[in-house]
Amino acid sequence: MRAVTGSTRTIWIIAITAVVSLGAGIGLSRLIVSPAEAAANAAPPEAGLITVPVEERPLTNDIVMRGDALYEDPVAVTLETGEIGGPAVVTGQVPEEASNIEAGNVILEVTGRPVILLTGELPVYRTLRAGVAGPDVQQLRAALAALGIDAGDVSNNAYDASAAAAVRALYAKVGYPAPTSGEEADGAVKAAQEAVRGAEEQVASAQRDLNAAGDPLARVRADGDVASAQATLDDAKAELAACQAKADPEVPCASAGVVSAQAALNTAIAERNAAYNPDTAAARAAVTAAQRGLTEARTALAEAQAETITPLPASEVVYLSSTPRRVDDVSVRRGSMVAGTSPVMTVSGATLQIQGTLDKNDADLIVEGTPVVITMPDGTEVPGEVQSVGAIEPGDSDGGAGGGAGGGDGGTAADPNRRKVVVVPGELSEEQRMMLQGSNVRITIPVSSTEGDVMAVPLAALSQGPGGESRVQVLDAGSDTPRLVVVETGLAAEGYAEIRPVEGDLKVGDRVVVGQGGSLADSTQDSSDEEGASDEEDAGDEPTGEATEDAEG
Structure with a gap:
């Protein structure tokens, strides 16, 4: 038997490992199923009803629009400087931006004189002085009366002493000397006063001449002369009678003495008559002429004095249609030159308002005073209310043309089917005011709501019966068959x-049925997509909404 070497052992280990791995792979492949295979091999789910519980909740229908937040009615303020007679230099009283100005305030000082703000529709177009009349005088009287100054009859369109007195009171109120008519007018008054004094002296002289024509001393002397002449005549007649009484007078009796005495008496009587009834026609004519001259002189004096009543220079007053106002921008500073056509400041209404537009159908659901919710640029919410709903005017902002379900539809200010809606916010902090100004914001306007909690179901739970009645299917606990309940x-x-x-x-x-079969994910939608729907619907129609469903077997 041959011994196993180290290299041969390694080969055998690798071979055995490969065989084991191959077997394990074949076994696992039989157990792993792909998603497609799993779906294909899966049995269909058991059909079932999808139900949700009947809830108790408040319901609110809202309109949502977008609007631009701006101060109302911006106006560029210009001054009438044509009559200043020199450079129109700003010398003080320059207002600060974002400050408020009111009627009766000095809004600028030019060449040391005040520019006073008053309320009125007509712009300044002339200086008011004695002798002028027109609607601008009536406007002045009404504006001063609104400040609590007695301006006489406000319907009087003539600039007279009562109007001038009211102007003096206005200047006293703002702390400046009242304007004057100038040296030329003062000189005319002095000349007229001298003329009156001369005419008065002429009348006095003519009256003295008239009085002298009927001198009482002359009448006394004439009476004496008549008495003396009568005595002389009586003596002459007595001598003639005595002479004629002699039977034979030595010398013929002469009647010349009687004739002469009679003539002297006649003369004395005529002179006495003249003394008692003098011819004063010339003297009286002189008196009449002198009196006429005095009247004319006094009329001229009154006219000259009228010219000196306190005027109201066009350069010292500005009218705005409404007050108070907010100063948005100031174009001048102390030392600036004022040009008549260049604005010195831009002002707007003191009320911050939000303006947008809505489709006419939505706008018809809104009334003045309706409370709203304003979403600030930082996401916080502040209350407000609808100030007005009306036709769109040229130049109106459309606020993004928002409105109705889901927001704007790109409408324009010229669209006759849209309406302008103006909203005013409630009390704001200065930080909120600055944040809101110039912003385009979202406004939620509730147009209908339930009075507290009510029984409510998803719209998908409603169906319509054969008679048009609304109904729901109720699935009782432990039951597989729903029952119908007719509802209002x-x-x-x-x-x-x-x-x-x-x-x-x-x-x-x-629990009411909202569907059948399917998965929970398929039967669930966010009903918040309905935000902005503005119409009060009749929920008794066929189901129109999507509900969040609770899948139950």
């Missing part, structure tokens, strides 16, 4: 329908 349906939302049993027994926890 309510709100359908979130893939579920509200139900109330009409014929048959049904309670929360009972």
